[in-house]
Amino acid sequence: MLDTYEQETQCMSLYTFSGLCAGYGTKTIIDNISGNIESGRITALIGPNGGGKSTLLRALGGLVDYSGSLELGTREVKNISRRDFGRTVGFLPQTINVKTAFSVYEIISLGRLPFRGILEPMNNYDDKIVLESADLAEVGDLLFRTATELSGGERQRVLLAMILAQQPKLFLLDEPTSALDPNHARCIFSLLRRLVSEGRSVVAAAHDLNSAISFCDDFIALKAGEVIASGPVSMLDGKILHELYGTKFQCYRSKEGNTAWHPE
Amino acid sequence: MLDAAELSTHRKRLNRRRMHLAAFLCLLLLFTAFWRLGAGEWDIPLARVLTLLSPLLEESSRTSPEALIIRSVRLPRFLAAVGTGGLLAVAGAVLQGLLTNPLAEPYTLGIAAGAAFGGAIGFLFNSYAVPPMAFAGAMAALWLVSYISSRSGGGASSIVLAGIIANAILSAGVTFLKAIADDRLSAIVLWLMGSLSGASPLAAVSIWVAALILFVPAFLCARQIDAVSLSEGQGTLLGINEKKLRCLLLTVSSLATAAAVSFFGIIGFVGLAVPHLMRNFIGPSTKPLLVFSFLAGGLLLALADGAAQRLGELPVGVITALIGGPFFCWILMSRRHSV
Numbered sequence: 001m002l003d004t005y006e007q008e009t010q011c012m013s014l015y016t017f018s019g020l021c022a023g024y025g026t027k028t029i030i031d032n033i034s035g036n037i038e039s040g041r042i043t044a045l046i047g048p049n050g051g052g053k054s055t056l057l058r059a060l061g062g063l064v065d066y067s068g069s070l071e072l073g074t075r076e077v078k079n080i081s082r083r084d085f086g087r088t089v090g091f092l093p094q095t096i097n098v099k100t101a102f103s104v105y106e107i108i109s110l111g112r113l114p115f116r117g118i119l120e121p122m123n124n125y126d127d128k129i130v131l132e133s134a135d136l137a138e139v140g141d142l143l144f145r146t147a148t149e150l151s152g153g154e155r156q157r158v159l160l161a162m163i164l165a166q167q168p169k170l171f172l173l174d175e176p177t178s179a180l181d182p183n184h185a186r187c188i189f190s191l192l193r194r195l196v197s198e199g200r201s202v203v204a205a206a207h208d209l210n211s212a213i214s215f216c217d218d219f220i221a222l223k224a225g226e227v228i229a230s231g232p233v234s235m236l237d238g239k240i241l242h243e244l245y246g247t248k249f250q251c252y253r254s255k256e257g258n259t260a261w262h263p264e
Numbered sequence: 265m266l267d268a269a270e271l272s273t274h275r276k277r278l279n280r281r282r283m284h285l286a287a288f289l290c291l292l293l294l295f296t297a298f299w300r301l302g303a304g305e306w307d308i309p310l311a312r313v314l315t316l317l318s319p320l321l322e323e324s325s326r327t328s329p330e331a332l333i334i335r336s337v338r339l340p341r342f343l344a345a346v347g348t349g350g351l352l353a354v355a356g357a358v359l360q361g362l363l364t365n366p367l368a369e370p371y372t373l374g375i376a377a378g379a380a381f382g383g384a385i386g387f388l389f390n391s392y393a394v395p396p397m398a399f400a401g402a403m404a405a406l407w408l409v410s411y412i413s414s415r416s417g418g419g420a421s422s423i424v425l426a427g428i429i430a431n432a433i434l435s436a437g438v439t440f441l442k443a444i445a446d447d448r449l450s451a452i453v454l455w456l457m458g459s460l461s462g463a464s465p466l467a468a469v470s471i472w473v474a475a476l477i478l479f480v481p482a483f484l485c486a487r488q489i490d491a492v493s494l495s496e497g498q499g500t501l502l503g504i505n506e507k508k509l510r511c512l513l514l515t516v517s518s519l520a521t522a523a524a525v526s527f528f529g530i531i532g533f534v535g536l537a538v539p540h541l542m543r544n545f546i547g548p549s550t551k552p553l554l555v556f557s558f559l560a561g562g563l564l565l566a567l568a569d570g571a572a573q574r575l576g577e578l579p580v581g582v583i584t585a586l587i588g589g590p591f592f593c594w595i596l597m598s599r600r601h602s603v
Contacts, residue, residue, distance in 0.1 A: 083505075118485075
C-alpha cells in the first residue's frame with residue numbers, strides 16, 4: 001500500500017518557486033532562486049550560517065514578504081490565509097522563548113486552535129490528539145509541568161508536540177534538533193520518517209549535516225542566498241560540500257553502509 | 265502516557281480550585297457592597313438598605329433622604345468602583361498577554377497619559393468635551409506608541425519601550441496644561457488625582473458599558489491571546505492574524521481606559537498588579553484570567569475607595585498604590601520560593 005502511495009506522491013510538487021527573492025526590510029537574503037520541493041519526502045535545507053535556510057523556510061511558511069512566484073500546491077503562498085496555514089502547516093521556529101507560564105498540556109492544546117470555533121471547548125477528539133501528540137514527541141510525562149521551567153530540549157519537544165497536534169500535512173522545521181541530545185534527535189527523525197511514510201511532507205533546515213544525510217530524502221544547498229545544488233541526498237559529494245562550506249570534507253563509510261562527512 | 269481519565273481528574277481539580285476562588289471573591293464583593301452601601305456619615309442598617317434597593321419600593325419613600333443617599337450616591341459610587349477596577353484589571357490582563365510583556369498595562373503604555381492629556385485639553389473648553397477628547401488622546405497615544413515601535417523594529421518589547429517614551433511626553437503635556445490653566449488648575453488637578461467621590465449614575469453606567477466593550481471581544485479572543493502570549497510570532501504560526509487581533513484589542517483597551525480616565529482620573533496599579541496576582545492563583549490561561557481579573561480588580565478598587573473615603577476623601581489611586589505596591593512586592597518575592 002505504501003508503494004502505491006509513494007508512486008502517487010512521487011514527483012508531485014509540494015512547492016514550486018521561481019525567481020524567488022525574500023529578505024527583511026531592504027536587505028535581500030534569498031536572491032532569485034528557482035526550484036521545487038517534492039511532497040511525501042523529507043527535504044533538508046543545508047548550508048552555512050546566514051546562507052538563507054531560515055529565510056527560505058519562513059518564506060515557505062508565508063512569514064516573510066517575497067517577490068517572484070512561490071506556489072504551495074497550486075496556490076500562491078501570498079494568497080493563503082493564516083488560518084489555512086494554521087490548518088495545513090506546522091512550523092517549528094528556530095528559537096523558542098516560552099514567555100508565559102502555561103502548562104505543557106495547555107501549550108500542546110494550542111495546536112488545536114486553528115480547528116476550533118471561537119467559543120468551542122476542547123472535545124474528546126481534541127484531547128485524544130493532544131495526548132497522542134505528547135506521546136509521539138515524548139513529553140507525555142511533562143504534561144502538567146510549567147513550560148518556563150523546562151530545559152531547552154524539553155521545550156523544543158513540547159513545541160514539536162504542539163505542531164503535531166495541528167495534524168498538518170506539511171511540517172516546516174527550523175533546526176528541529178538543535179537543542180536535543182543525540183538520542184532524542186534520532187527519535188525525532190524517526191518520528192518524521194514515520195510521518196512521511198503516512199503521506200506528510202517535511203522541510204527542515206538542518207545544521208547537522210550527517211543526520212540530514214542519514215534521515216532526509218532530498219537536499220537543497222543554500223549559500224549566500226543562492227541554491228548551489230539540490231536533489232536526492234545520495235547526490236551529495238565532497239565537491240558540493242566544499243563549495244558550500246568553503247572547506248574540504250572527508251567521507252567516512254561504516255560497514256553497514258552509512259556515510260558521514262566531516263571537515264578535513 | 266497519561267490517559268483521558270487522568271486528564272479529566274486534573275481538569276476537575278483545577279476547576280474546583282477556580283470555583284473556590286471565584287466563590288471567595290464574590291463573597292468578599294458582597295460584603296464590600298453591604299459595607300459600602302450601609303456605612304458612611306449616615307449609617308443605614310442592612311435590612312433597610314435592601315428594602316431601599318428593591319425595585320418595588322413605593323413612590324413616596326423613593327424621595328426620602330435615605331433612599332436618595334443609597335440610590336443616587338452610594339450605589340453609583342460602589343458600582344463605578346467595581347466597574348473601573350474590573351476594567352483596568354482586564355485591560356492589564358489583555359495587554360500583558362497580547363504584548364507578551366509583564367509590564368504592559370494602560371499606564372505603562374502611555375494610553376492613560378494620552379487620555380489624561382486629551383481630557384485635560386477638553387477640560388479647558390467644557391467638561392462635556394472630556395470623554396471624547398480623552399478617547400482621542402488615548403488613540404493618539406496608541407498611534408504614537410505603535411509608530412515609534414514599528415520604526416524601532418516592531419515587536420512586543422519595543423512597544424512597551426515606546427509606551428514609556430509616550431508616557432513621559434504626554435505627562436509633560438498634562439503638566440504644561442496644568443501650568444497654563446490658571447483658574448481651572450485646581451479642577452484639573454483634582455480630576456487627574458483620581459477619585460470616585462461624586463460618581464453619578466450616568467458615570468457608573470458608562471463605565472460598565474466601557475468595561476463590556478473591552479471584556480466581550482477580549483473574552484471571545486481569549487484563546488488567540490493565549491497563542492500570541494506563548495511567544496513572539498507564535499500566534500501567526502497557529503493561524504491567527506496577529507495584526508488584526510492587536511488592532512482590535514488595543515482599540516477597545518484604549519476606549520475603555522479613556523472612559524475610566526475621563527470619569528475618575530488616573531488610578532494606577534490595579535491594571536498591573538491584579539492580573540499578576542490572579543495568574544499566581546489560577547495560571548496564565550486568558551479566559552479564566554479575564555473573569556478573575558475583573559472580579560479581583562473590582563473588589564480591590566471598591567475596598568480602596570472605601571478606605572479612601574474613610575481617610576477623608578484621599579485620592580483612591582494613592583490608596584491602591586500604597587497598599588497594593590508592597591503587597592505586589594511580597595507576592596513577587598514569595599513566588600520565587602514556591603516555584
